[in-house]
Amino acid sequence: MTVLVVADHDNSALVPIVLNTVAAAAALGGDVHVLVAGENAGAAAEAASKIAGVAKVLHAESPAYAHQLAETIAPLVVGLAGGYSHILFPSNTTGKNIAPRVAALLDVAQISDIVEVVSEDTFVRPIYAGNAMATVQSSDGTKVITVRGTAFAAAEAEGGSAAVDSIGAADDPGISSFVGQELTKSERPELTAARVIISGGRGMQSGENFEIIEKVADKLGAAVGASRAAVDAGYKPNDYQVGQTGKVVAPELYIAVGISGAIQHLAGMKDSKVIVAINKDEEAPIFSVADYGIVGDLFKLVPELDEELEKQGVKPR
Amino acid sequence: MKLLVAVKRVIDYNVKVRVKADETGVETANVKMSMNPFDEIAVEEAVRLLEAGTASEVIAVSMGVQQCQETIRTALAMGADRGIHVKTDEELQPLAVAKLLAKIVEKESPDAVILGKQAIDDDSNQTGQMLAGLLGWSQGTFASKIEIADGKTAVTREIDGGLETVSLALPAVITTDLRLNEPRYASLPNIMKAKKKPIDEMTPDDLGVDVAPRLKTLKVTEPAKREGGVKVETVAELVDKLKNEAGVI
Numbered sequence: 001m002t003v004l005v006v007a008d009h010d011n012s013a014l015v016p017i018v019l020n021t022v023a024a025a026a027a028l029g030g031d032v033h034v035l036v037a038g039e040n041a042g043a044a045a046e047a048a049s050k051i052a053g054v055a056k057v058l059h060a061e062s063p064a065y066a067h068q069l070a071e072t073i074a075p076l077v078v079g080l081a082g083g084y085s086h087i088l089f090p091s092n093t094t095g096k097n098i099a100p101r102v103a104a105l106l107d108v109a110q111i112s113d114i115v116e117v118v119s120e121d122t123f124v125r126p127i128y129a130g131n132a133m134a135t136v137q138s139s140d141g142t143k144v145i146t147v148r149g150t151a152f153a154a155a156e157a158e159g160g161s162a163a164v165d166s167i168g169a170a171d172d173p174g175i176s177s178f179v180g181q182e183l184t185k186s187e188r189p190e191l192t193a194a195r196v197i198i199s200g201g202r203g204m205q206s207g208e209n210f211e212i213i214e215k216v217a218d219k220l221g222a223a224v225g226a227s228r229a230a231v232d233a234g235y236k237p238n239d240y241q242v243g244q245t246g247k248v249v250a251p252e253l254y255i256a257v258g259i260s261g262a263i264q265h266l267a268g269m270k271d272s273k274v275i276v277a278i279n280k281d282e283e284a285p286i287f288s289v290a291d292y293g294i295v296g297d298l299f300k301l302v303p304e305l306d307e308e309l310e311k312q313g314v315k316p317r
Numbered sequence: 318m319k320l321l322v323a324v325k326r327v328i329d330y331n332v333k334v335r336v337k338a339d340e341t342g343v344e345t346a347n348v349k350m351s352m353n354p355f356d357e358i359a360v361e362e363a364v365r366l367l368e369a370g371t372a373s374e375v376i377a378v379s380m381g382v383q384q385c386q387e388t389i390r391t392a393l394a395m396g397a398d399r400g401i402h403v404k405t406d407e408e409l410q411p412l413a414v415a416k417l418l419a420k421i422v423e424k425e426s427p428d429a430v431i432l433g434k435q436a437i438d439d440d441s442n443q444t445g446q447m448l449a450g451l452l453g454w455s456q457g458t459f460a461s462k463i464e465i466a467d468g469k470t471a472v473t474r475e476i477d478g479g480l481e482t483v484s485l486a487l488p489a490v491i492t493t494d495l496r497l498n499e500p501r502y503a504s505l506p507n508i509m510k511a512k513k514k515p516i517d518e519m520t521p522d523d524l525g526v527d528v529a530p531r532l533k534t535l536k537v538t539e540p541a542k543r544e545g546g547v548k549v550e551t552v553a554e555l556v557d558k559l560k561n562e563a564g565v566i
Contacts, residue, residue, distance in 0.1 A: 015477075069483065070446065071455055093476040097458045100411070100446035109412050109531035112441045122535065127439050131334040132343055135535040175486045176455040179471060183479035190478060196565070220566060238495045239461075239475070244330050244437055245354045246495060253565040263333045270543055274563045276555065282548075291546035291563065294555055304552040312556055314566050 001030030001120065004058075004084040006077055008068065008094040009036060009044035017090040017147075019154035022051050024147040025088050026155065027117040031055040034162075035080065037073055037169075039066035045164050052156035062169035067178035068094050074101040075170040081106055081142050085120070091146035099146050108140035115151035129244040129267035150250045150271070187218070191242065194223035195317065196253045199242055199269075200235070201227040203258020203279065203298055207235040212302045213257055219309045221316020225249070227259045243268035258298045261286030278302065318428035318465070318487075320363045320372045322397065323418060324356040324379045326388040327438040340536040352388045354500075355433025357395075358493040361500040362463060363431050364396035371465055374398050376425060380409055380417055386516055393511035394503035400516035405528065407521070411439075413528035415447035420524040422452060427488065429470065434459050434492040445492035455485035461496040 003025040008015040018034075025032040032053055036045040037060040045059040058080065064072040077098070081087060087102065089095030091113045103110035115133075116124035122137045123145065191197060198220070200213050210224065217224050226236040228243050242249055244267040254272035259265060261277070261284055269275070270289050277290035278298050287293040294301060328334060328343070329351040335344040352360075366372040377392035379385040380403040389400035403417050422430065435442035449456035457463070457472030461480065464471045465487075474481045475494045503511070521528045549555045559566045 067481075070449075070458075074450060093459060093474075096442050097446060097456070100443035101450035101456065103443070104412065104415055104447035104450035107412075109410060110441070110443050110447075111532065112443060126540070127537070128328070128334040128343065129437065129440060130540055132336050132537050133540050134537050137533045137535055138531065139533070140531055173453070175453075177484045179482040179484050181476070181479060181481040192477060238499075241495060253559065253563075262331070264330050270540075274559070274565050275543075275546075276559070287548070288545045289543045292555055292558055293546065293548045294550075294552070295548060301552055305556070308552050308556045309566075312560065314556070314560070317566075 001085045002083060003028050003030055003032050003086045003088060004080065005032060005034045005088045006098065007034050007036045007044065007048055008090055008092060009038060009041065011038040011041040011066065012043045014044055014047050015090065015092065016154070017092050017149035019051060019157060020149035020152045021088050021090045021147045022053060022155040023152040024114065024117060026053045027152070028086055028120055030085065033058060035060070035077065037065040037076055039063050049162040049164050050158050050160050052159040054160050054162045057162050057164045058167050059164050060167050060169050064169065064172040069176050069178060070098040070101045071176045072172050073098050074105060077102045078105045079170055084142065086143045086145060089146045091148045095146050099144055103144040106142055106144065108142055108144055109138060110144045111136060111138060112146050113148045114145055115148050129248055130271060131267055189221065189223045191223045191225055191247050191249055194251050196220045196222035197225050197249055197251045198222045198255040198257065199225035199227060199259060200230055200257045201259030202229040202233055204230060204235055210236065212306070215306050216302060216309065219306065219314060227265045256286050257302060259286055260284045261289065318372050319374045319425065320366060321376050321378060321422065321425060321427040321430045322359045322363045322392065323430065323432040324360060324377055324388050324392050325353040325436045326350050326379060326381060326385045327353045327436055330354055330437055336537055336539050340538055342537050350384065352391050353433050353436045355435060355493055357500040358497050359431040359433050360392045360395050360397060361498045362493060365498065366465070367396060376401060376427070378418065378421060380405065380414055382406055389516055390511050391503065393514045394508040395501060399514055402516050402518050403521060403524065404518055405521050407528055408530050409528055410530050410532060411441045411443035411447055412531060413526065414444050415451055416526045417521060417524055418448050419451045420526060429487060429489050429491060431491045431493065434494055445490050449490035455489045457483060457485050457489060457491045459494040460491050461494050463491060
């Protein structure tokens with residue numbers, strides 16, 4: 001049994017979630033190979049060869065692979081599939097874009113967002129935004145899987161010394177091309193990658209009032225989110241939304257400010273390691289999931305929190 | 318140009334989902350069902366393209382039990398022209414849905430298929446990409462902006478670190494993300510008008526697709542319960558606990 005991990009990278013470095021994906025591959029047992037397809041991606045391939053537990057790296061070079069387009073990467077993976085029992089992708093926007101295309105071309109089901117390997121054909125995955133866990137069994141010859149990074153402890157980035165084999169590129173179907181990208185320049189991390197998140201709800205009363213949250217966010221190196229109620233009220237744009245219809249997050253620390261804790265919000269954040277709730281209504285459902293709750297007026301408490309962090313010299317990690 | 322939108326009937330996003338005691342699935346009896354929110358965004362985008370004169374026809378497709386016709390009616394009330402219902406009581410997994418959609422695409426020859434990036438029930442995030450693969454079409458997933466001109470579409474995609482724009486040859490499959498638009502509520506006159514719009518009915522057999530599930534669900538269980546913690550009195554106490562007890566700051 002040999003498992004292929006399709007790496008996400010920017011040609012010079014691997015995206016960190018690749019390490020978690022390799023860990024999931026190792027949990028299956030058998031040899032782990034990593035595919036690095038890119039343009040001038042020698043550095044990324046070398047990084048893959050150093051991951052502990054990787055037996056071989058396949059390195060494919062082509063201008064068509066520079067931006068990880070599904071239309072060009074999928075045929076390459078399909079061409080390699082015969083040698084593998086499982087093909088794993090990180091469950092990030094790159095993996096989620098490519099994996100189902102590969103599965104369809106192989107005429108197999110894809111298993112999305114696994115959080116546990118039960119056996120080589122059985123996996124646990126969240127459904128209904130994590131409100132239920134499904135244990136599913138695949139009968140397909142090749143298992144195409146995306147891996148939820150937060151569910152598997154990262155493999156060691158150093159310590160391995162896998163051989164790097166150059167492999168040929170697949171034909172470019174020529175139906176899509178990369179135009180450009182605009183990476184968020186915010187000082188704050190992106191919601192789904194943040195270690196700490198502080199979110200505001202309808203209790204914030206206006207978009208301007210989010211300023212007090214943003215000050216705390218800067219002290220903690222946190223991302224700023226919002227509940228659907230706050231988005232619906234126009235306080236923040238939709239991409240701030242944490243919840244079943246927004247982003248599903250699992251940071252180490254989640255601070256919910258003026259958020260009552262509607263089901264649809266809880267679905268998006270309840271896997272956070274530590275949850276703090278600040279709300280004036282002591283009956284608010286958010287307190288039933290919060291590790292630390294504080295009842296009171298957020299317009300008094302949040303500035304106090306800001307001052308206290310300052311006083312105790314708390315800095316972003 | 319002709320647009321196909323796919324709409325799924327799911328448990329309403331505001332419903333608290335309950336796992337059945339026998340662990341075979343979640344409770345769906347007497348539960349409010351609605352159109353998958355990401356599919357609403359797909360319908361809205363297609364209707365806007367229709368209103369702008371870019372598109373000439375919008376067809377809404379849904380698959381599953383008889384009641385899926387209500388979901389199609391919702392799309393028709395939002396402004397789609399006609400509906401197609403692939404009727405079956407069998408469980409449909411994403412690969413089967415993609416194959417059925419591919420057959421409908423063969424019959425209808427749309428210039429683009431727009432669908433939600435994922436359904437909020439099984440959270441698979443697969444159908445659009447699978448359809449594009451089966452058809453050999455380009456794919457613009459997680460779209461936050463769509464521009465169509467000269468036989469091509471520029472799709473701005475929500476990626477992990479920001480936004481990415483790709484240029485796709487038409488025909489293409491596009492899946493919608495949250496920021497693409499805010500779906501309208503259907504007006505009463507439009508809801509009345511939608512009742513008269515045609516819905517074609519067919520079965521997976523009519524389309525010659527084997528929809529047998531490839532994944533077997535062995536069990537569905539409750540996630541690990543989260544216990545409520547403690548209430549603290551002061552902000553100083555909170556910061557102290559976060560620092561020294563939880564060790565997260």
